[in-house]
Amino acid sequence: MNAESSRGAVESRPVSRKMGIKDGTRAFFVNAPKSALDAIALPSLEIATSLDGDFDYIHVFAMTQAEMDEIIPRLKSYLGPTGMLWVSWPKGKQLGTDLALPHVIRIGYSHGLVESTTLSVDGTWSAIKFTHPKKGKTYRNSYGKLPV
Numbered sequence: 001m002n003a004e005s006s007r008g009a010v011e012s013r014p015v016s017r018k019m020g021i022k023d024g025t026r027a028f029f030v031n032a033p034k035s036a037l038d039a040i041a042l043p044s045l046e047i048a049t050s051l052d053g054d055f056d057y058i059h060v061f062a063m064t065q066a067e068m069d070e071i072i073p074r075l076k077s078y079l080g081p082t083g084m085l086w087v088s089w090p091k092g093k094q095l096g097t098d099l100a101l102p103h104v105i106r107i108g109y110s111h112g113l114v115e116s117t118t119l120s121v122d123g124t125w126s127a128i129k130f131t132h133p134k135k136g137k138t139y140r141n142s143y144g145k146l147p148v
Contacts, residue, residue: 014041039122054080109144
């Protein structure tokens with residue numbers, strides 16, 4: 001397979017696969033627009049309607065820095081040890097957002113989470129994956145610092 005055809009195969013993967021979402025994952029969504037969920041093409045999930053217990057996958061769709069700063073600590077407390085917290089925000093100041101990638105990373109780090117993957121959900125939404133930091137690993141990011 002040449003590089004061009006293998007690149008095409010990667011691009012055709014559903015967003016959910018790029019995000020690492022597997023069948024049966026325990027999930028919780030906050031403010032998720034139907035159009036974005038359709039674009040993610042979710043596998044069969046165990047979707048909770050309230051925050052209770054640990055989650056493998058939490059996805060919040062935030063419009064403002066203040067909203068994100070307020071909700072991340074609450075969601076983090078329900079994130080399992082190996083869980084992923086995806087944060088989505090409107091691209092390019094769409095929908096009147098004051099969020100951009102540097103703000104999202106700064107807020108995540110300020111609440112003790114580290115980022116790993118950024119991707120496009122659809123024409124409106126970007127997403128970034130946050131996880132708990134690994135013990136003993138040093139994280140350096142020009143946009144944010146972990147609490148001491």
